Amino acid sequence: MLNALEVFTTVVVGVMVGVEFSVAFVINPILNALPEDSGVLGRAHGGRMLGAVMPVWYITSLALVVVWAVAGWRHDGTGLVITAGALLVLSVIMSVLLLVPINNRSKTWTPDNRPADWQQQKNRWDRFHYVRVAVIIAAFALLAAALA
Template structure:
């Protein structure tokens, strides 16, 4: 049963990493190449769509890692799992404090009512997101290593 939990948790976190990586390095650069109004609308729609799903995914991943850490405490790799959980906790805190406030504003923007500094806010979100992606990649790597 523990083995199934380990694999399931690693897959859930890995898919989350893939989504967030693609947002950072594929989707947002594509949107950035579109005309200004299209970029704004694309970011707003993405903010609404992913803003509804990602909190559940992040918290769910953290819970799964915590359950793995407790259930596998006496097994090899437990320290890696705990460290991965700590990194996921940092990503959640970072999301709540830095990324969600920008996303909450951005998902309501339209070409008619966008703030003057919307591009600067989007760039700030992107910079924070790059850091968050690095953190969750590290967490995923630790979980994958703990499996071996």
């Protein structure tokens, strides 16, 4: 049963990492390259869609890691799982304090109502997101190592 939990948790976190990596290095560059104001509209839609899904995914991932750490307390790799959990906690804190406030503003933007500093806010979100992606990649790598 523990093995199934370990694999399931690693897959859930891994897919979350894939989505966030794709946002950072595929989707946002595509949206940035679109003509005129299409990128603003695309980011607003993405902010609404992913803004609804990702909080659940982050919390579920963290909960699964906690269950794994507790269930596998006396097994090899528990320190790696705990460290991965700490990194996921950091990613949630970063999200709530740094990324969500910008996302909550930007998901309502249109070409007609965006603020004058919208480019700076977009770039700030991107920089914070790159750091968050690095943090969750590290968490995923630790979980994968704990499986070995």
